[in-house]
Amino acid sequence: MPSDRFSYSRLQLFDQCLAKYRFIYLDGRPAGGESIESYLGGRLHEALEWLYRERRTGRNILFDDLLNQYRSLWKEAWHGNIHIIRTGWQTDDYYQLGQRCLAGFYRRHAPFDEPVDGTERIISFTLDRDGLPGQGPPGQGLPGTPRGSGLPVAGTARVQGQDGCIMTAILDRLDQHGQGWWSIHDYKSGRKMLTPSQAEKDLQMKVYYLALVKTLENTERVDVVWHFLRHDREVVLEQVQWNPQRIVTMLEKRVEKIREREAQPRTLQPRESPLCNWCYYWDVCPAKAGQTRPARLAK
Numbered sequence: 001m002p003s004d005r006f007s008y009s010r011l012q013l014f015d016q017c018l019a020k021y022r023f024i025y026l027d028g029r030p031a032g033g034e035s036i037e038s039y040l041g042g043r044l045h046e047a048l049e050w051l052y053r054e055r056r057t058g059r060n061i062l063f064d065d066l067l068n069q070y071r072s073l074w075k076e077a078w079h080g081n082i083h084i085i086r087t088g089w090q091t092d093d094y095y096q097l098g099q100r101c102l103a104g105f106y107r108r109h110a111p112f113d114e115p116v117d118g119t120e121r122i123i124s125f126t127l128d129r130d131g132l133p134g135q136g137p138p139g140q141g142l143p144g145t146p147r148g149s150g151l152p153v154a155g156t157a158r159v160q161g162q163d164g165c166i167m168t169a170i171l172d173r174l175d176q177h178g179q180g181w182w183s184i185h186d187y188k189s190g191r192k193m194l195t196p197s198q199a200e201k202d203l204q205m206k207v208y209y210l211a212l213v214k215t216l217e218n219t220e221r222v223d224v225v226w227h228f229l230r231h232d233r234e235v236v237l238e239q240v241q242w243n244p245q246r247i248v249t250m251l252e253k254r255v256e257k258i259r260e261r262e263a264q265p266r267t268l269q270p271r272e273s274p275l276c277n278w279c280y281y282w283d284v285c286p287a288k289a290g291q292t293r294p295a296r297l298a299k
């Protein structure tokens with residue numbers, strides 16, 4: 001059976017390393033640990049989700065409130081299989097880095113009055129041309145996706161598109177400014193920054209954009225915003241002019257290529273790169289047989 005569920009992460013991993021792709025998506029093998037960068041990113045996302053959730057109840061959030069929440073999230077989620085790769089860095093350095101990320105975000109956005117429609121929003125849609133401009137009525141999301149309410153859901157819906165392929169997008173935050181004007185927000189906690197021209201080509205945001213166009217009644221204007229928390233910088237594309245049909249075509253080609261390779265599992269071979277240091281499949285990776293990851297347990 002060809003795979004029928006895709007996400008940006010899955011497409012990205014296929015480009016990075018085919019062996020790791022196989023371990024995760026075909027074999028369903030759990031990772032043998034977590035990097036502290038991934039752990040930090042998870043807590044920052046949770047802290048910002050909490051911030052906007054609380055703010056929507058009318059509560060005024062002080063910076064100390066946010067820091068306290070971050071502290072409890074960090075403590076509660078801690079487990080014994082988190083690793084540090086960078087030499088000279090300790091657990092507390094990452095914890096403090098997270099505090100600095102939140103301080104920058106707080107300074108920039110307090111009092112958090114953005115018209116937030118939702119956080120960690122899961123949108124699933126069929127990878128076809130239904131609902132795109134010139135292809136019939138808009139908003140052909142999966143059943144359970146409220147039309148025009150700005151509340152697309154359906155992470156577990158089981159209806160399939162023309163080629164049996166469902167894409168899922170998870171938006172860190174979605175703002176609704178009214179009259180079909182939306183902003184998609186993505187929080188980045190890593191070191192990598194995008195230039196505006198790289199942002200214009202970013203596949204992740206194009207998938208998210210397509211998710212909106214496919215599932216909402218009115219997407220007159222869509223802005224996309226990357227929050228580079230570590231750098232206290234933002235990259236904003238206003239009124240994106242992406243062509244949804246082209247995005248669908250591009251995704252269809254990628255899915256087709258993936259399915260072809262999946263049909264020949266022996267061709268899903270390791271592709272070594274610096275990212276191997278953040279990979280938790282060394283024990284089963286043929287390229288790393290007998291080697292030990294250059295990482296230490298975080299305490």
Ligand code: SF4
Pocket residue numbers: 017018019020270271272273275276279280281282285286287288
């Ligand atoms: S260790 Fe490197 S080559 Fe091996 S599966 Fe992981 S990313 Fe791929």
